[in-house]
Each structure stands twice: as structure tokens, then as C-alpha cells.
Amino acid sequence: MPWSPDVPYNALPALPPHGIELETKPVLKATIQARTALATLAQAGRLLPNPNILIHAVPLLEAQASSEIENIVTTADELFKHAESGGGDHATKEALRYRSALFTGVEAIKHRPLTATTAGEICSTLHAREMAVRALPGTRIANPTTREVIYAPPEGADVIRDKLAAWERFVHAEDDLDPLVRMAVAHYQFEAIHPFHDGNGRTGRVINILMLIEAGLLNDPILYLSRAIIARKNDYYRLLRAVTAEQAWTEWVLYMLDVVRDSAESTTRKISNIRSCQDDIAERARLATPGGRDAQFLAVLFEQPYCRITTVARRCDVSRQTASTWLHALVEAGLLSDVKVGRELLFVNHDFLNVLTRPE
Incomplete structure (x- = not known):
């Protein structure tokens, strides 16, 4: 029975398709x-x-x-x-x-x-x-x-x-x-x-x-x-x-x-552009805060464009106060911005977000 668009295709053939050369x-x-x-x-x-x-x-x-x-x-x-x-x-x-x-x-x-x-x-x-x-x-x-x-x-x-x-x-x-x-x-x-x-x-x-x-x-x-x-x-x-x-x-x-x-x-x-962005922010972060010399802190900043104080504290094994100080120092330096989402304060790596979302 020939295929018809409004009839259930119970005759859908199994693979590979019979008599068809797939690797032309x-x-x-x-x-x-x-x-x-x-x-x-x-x-x-x-x-x-x-x-x-x-x-x-x-x-x-x-x-x-x-x-x-x-x-x-x-x-x-x-x-x-x-x-x-x-x-x-x-x-x-x-x-x-x-x-x-x-x-x-x-x-x-x-x-x-x-x-x-x-x-x-x-x-x-x-x-x-x-x-x-x-x-x-x-x-x-x-x-x-x-x-x-x-x-x-x-x-x-x-x-x-x-x-x-x-x-x-x-x-x-x-x-x-x-x-x-x-x-x-x-x-x-x-x-x-x-x-x-x-x-x-x-x-x-x-x-x-x-x-x-x-x-x-x-x-x-x-x-x-x-x-x-x-x-x-x-x-x-x-x-x-x-x-x-x-x-x-x-x-x-x-x-x-x-x-x-x-x-x-x-x-x-995109990977190439991420690497360039990461190198640029790492160099500027080192001048802005002691946290900028912490490899784990820099890694956290580039896992998600939105970063939380609790994430930095946990991943870098530092106090919440230290994590907050590091992040706010990057806000002051213009590397991050902060935004309230509900009751939580998030820190946005806009350069990284732009690299991720723009067409390549």
C-alpha cells in the first residue's frame, strides 16, 4: 500500500532502507x-x-x-x-x-x-x-x-x-x-x-x-x-x-x-573566543582582587555567566565573607555586575555571556 499522509504509517519499513545506497x-x-x-x-x-x-x-x-x-x-x-x-x-x-x-x-x-x-x-x-x-x-x-x-x-x-x-x-x-x-x-x-x-x-x-x-x-x-x-x-x-x-x-x-x-x-x-575572554578577564582580575590569583575562583567565573557567593565559597574553600569581597571587587573593577534574582544576589560575567550567546 503506498504511503498516504493521513493514514497511520504502520508500514514504515525497518532500517537500513531496502535498495538504497546510503554512502554515496x-x-x-x-x-x-x-x-x-x-x-x-x-x-x-x-x-x-x-x-x-x-x-x-x-x-x-x-x-x-x-x-x-x-x-x-x-x-x-x-x-x-x-x-x-x-x-x-x-x-x-x-x-x-x-x-x-x-x-x-x-x-x-x-x-x-x-x-x-x-x-x-x-x-x-x-x-x-x-x-x-x-x-x-x-x-x-x-x-x-x-x-x-x-x-x-x-x-x-x-x-x-x-x-x-x-x-x-x-x-x-x-x-x-x-x-x-x-x-x-x-x-x-x-x-x-x-x-x-x-x-x-x-x-x-x-x-x-x-x-x-x-x-x-x-x-x-x-x-x-x-x-x-x-x-x-x-x-x-x-x-x-x-x-x-x-x-x-x-x-x-x-x-x-x-x-x-x-x-x-x-x-x-566559540572555544577560541572563550579562551581569549578568559585570558583577558584573568589578567584584569589579578589586579583587582587577591581572589584573581586563585585558579579555582577564575574557573568558577567561567563555568556559568551567573555566579553565586555560596558557589565561590564552597568551590574555593573560603568564607562567605571572602567570597563576597572577591566578587564585589570585580564589580568595582567593571569585570562583573550584580543583579538581584528573587532574594539572591547574582554576579554576571557579561563578557563571557556575550561570547556564549553571540553567533559564531
């Missing part, structure tokens, strides 16, 4: 470029004095961008401001749960391979409640402008579980397919299965990062993939649908490889 010459060329960009990113990350800079900051930027794709809109400033407290408005809290879901997935694959169960844990963390596979019929994906139905995912909990099991087997298949191509193909399949009532796009984008970590192409979740997807959001949805309607696999895989390459190159540039 253009795909292989793009794979080499993406791998080179990832290797350069890994090297740049190792040159940072404090790798926690990326591990804390990039997942928040990814959380903002991935949530924005689903029209959950907040700002990076709000996310960093509420990163430790988990507060903020509804959109900010949702985006912060994306970061939690990403870390949930990273922790999970340390103990067992990526599975459909991992996907369920990620989606449940996103929603702060248990998310099981869809059981009720009637899910339809429509064009947001025209409301025309453009896709009906498979229906029936048993059908969905079977397709997820087949997806798992493909993710861990022992063949010669490049891990980057496998990630692109598996991402399409997960989105086509659409296993949960909500959160499939965000769950799928977390899984992309986990697959790269499992493949040894990333050590930590420091790739800001969703920024590149937002820049070509219409292409993302158009090409997903083209795979379903036309088996247009090459165009889809090339798109995802370009997203990886572009994201890796952008993150590498």
Missing part, C-alpha cells in the same frame, strides 16, 4: 568533512584550562535551541540565570529540563547501550512525568499554517514497540556504515516512529548527541547541533518528509552531515 560519493565526502570538524572540536576542547566551561554552557545553549525548534521560546540569559535554581517562567523551566534530559541520557549510556528504554527516560525527564509509548490512536502531524495533515505516525503500542526494537537493532548493527550516517538515518526513523505523545523531536535530538558519544566521536555533550537546525528549520522538516514520501535519503543524510560540520566548526570558534 557526496555523502562520503561530507562525512570526511564532518569528522574533520569534530576532531578539530575535540582538540580545541582539550586546550581549555577548564573543560567544565563547555560541559556546563553548551548543553544550556542546546537546550534553548532545541526547545525553540518546538516553539518553546526562552532566552539564553534566562537559562543561565536560573541554571542552578531551576526557576524562571514555563518556557525556561521546560528548556532546563532538556538539559537534564541530555545529562540523563549521557549518564545512562555509561552503564548500558542506547536503547528505546533510554529514549523513554529522556522523554520522561523532559516532561517531569512518566512517558510511555503512545497507546491511543489519532495522532496526526499538521502544517502549522494550513493545518493540512502532512504525516500520520504508526499506531498501536505493540506496533510502536516493534518498530522501536527494530530501530535499536539498526543503531547497534555491526556493519561498515559510518556512525555519522547511522545517526542521520536513525534520527529520521525515530521521528517517523514518533513513539511518544509529545517530546519526540527533543528526545530525538538528545539521541543524536548520545550516538556520537557512543561512537567515540564526542567525549562530552559539547556539540551545539540545534543552532544549525534552527538556521535551516524549514529544510529540516521538508527533508524529513521527503524521505517518507520519496525515499530521498541522500538529501537528508547530507543535510544532517552539514549540520554536524557546521555545529562543530561554530563550537570550535
Whole structure:
């Protein structure tokens, strides 16, 4: 039976796609470029004095961008401001749960391979409640402008579980397919299965990062993939649908490889700018306060753009009064500013925040 957008796609084929060459010459060329960009990113990350800079900051930027794709809109400033407290408005809290879901997935694959169960844990963390596979019929994906139905995912909990099991087997298949191509193909399949009532796009984008970590192409979740997807959001949805309607696999895989390459190159540039900013502030801080000669204090200033007195006291093993004195000295020197959030006084490293949030 041919595919029809308003009929549940229970006939969604298992992977790999039958009779389709996935690693065409253009795909292989793009794979080499993406791998080179990832290797350069890994090297740049190792040159940072404090790798926690990326591990804390990039997942928040990814959380903002991935949530924005689903029209959950907040700002990076709000996310960093509420990163430790988990507060903020509804959109900010949702985006912060994306970061939690990403870390949930990273922790999970340390103990067992990526599975459909991992996907369920990620989606449940996103929603702060248990998310099981869809059981009720009637899910339809429509064009947001025209409301025309453009896709009906498979229906029936048993059908969905079977397709997820087949997806798992493909993710861990022992063949010669490049891990980057496998990630692109598996991402399409997960989105086509659409296993949960909500959160499939965000769950799928977390899984992309986990697959790269499992493949040894990333050590930590420091790739800001969703920024590149937002820049070509219409292409993302158009090409997903083209795979379903036309088996247009090459165009889809090339798109995802370009997203990886572009994201890796952008993150590498961001690392270079972070290092320059860090060197500049460290030199000025040494002149402003005795704390400026404390390596741990400088490290704390560059893990989050918003810093708390309690964090400095704990991490630097100094009294609250000493931590407050150090931070206020940097405010007096113009390196930080202070802002009240609720009852708490936060210290903002604006130069660092600007480096993190501006496009590279």
C-alpha cells in the first residue's frame, strides 16, 4: 500500500532502507568533512584550562535551541540565570529540563547501550512525568499554517514497540556504515516512529548527541547541533518528509552531515573566543582582587555567566565573607555586575555571556 499522509504509517519499513545506497560519493565526502570538524572540536576542547566551561554552557545553549525548534521560546540569559535554581517562567523551566534530559541520557549510556528504554527516560525527564509509548490512536502531524495533515505516525503500542526494537537493532548493527550516517538515518526513523505523545523531536535530538558519544566521536555533550537546525528549520522538516514520501535519503543524510560540520566548526570558534575572554578577564582580575590569583575562583567565573557567593565559597574553600569581597571587587573593577534574582544576589560575567550567546 503506498504511503498516504493521513493514514497511520504502520508500514514504515525497518532500517537500513531496502535498495538504497546510503554512502554515496557526496555523502562520503561530507562525512570526511564532518569528522574533520569534530576532531578539530575535540582538540580545541582539550586546550581549555577548564573543560567544565563547555560541559556546563553548551548543553544550556542546546537546550534553548532545541526547545525553540518546538516553539518553546526562552532566552539564553534566562537559562543561565536560573541554571542552578531551576526557576524562571514555563518556557525556561521546560528548556532546563532538556538539559537534564541530555545529562540523563549521557549518564545512562555509561552503564548500558542506547536503547528505546533510554529514549523513554529522556522523554520522561523532559516532561517531569512518566512517558510511555503512545497507546491511543489519532495522532496526526499538521502544517502549522494550513493545518493540512502532512504525516500520520504508526499506531498501536505493540506496533510502536516493534518498530522501536527494530530501530535499536539498526543503531547497534555491526556493519561498515559510518556512525555519522547511522545517526542521520536513525534520527529520521525515530521521528517517523514518533513513539511518544509529545517530546519526540527533543528526545530525538538528545539521541543524536548520545550516538556520537557512543561512537567515540564526542567525549562530552559539547556539540551545539540545534543552532544549525534552527538556521535551516524549514529544510529540516521538508527533508524529513521527503524521505517518507520519496525515499530521498541522500538529501537528508547530507543535510544532517552539514549540520554536524557546521555545529562543530561554530563550537570550535566559540572555544577560541572563550579562551581569549578568559585570558583577558584573568589578567584584569589579578589586579583587582587577591581572589584573581586563585585558579579555582577564575574557573568558577567561567563555568556559568551567573555566579553565586555560596558557589565561590564552597568551590574555593573560603568564607562567605571572602567570597563576597572577591566578587564585589570585580564589580568595582567593571569585570562583573550584580543583579538581584528573587532574594539572591547574582554576579554576571557579561563578557563571557556575550561570547556564549553571540553567533559564531
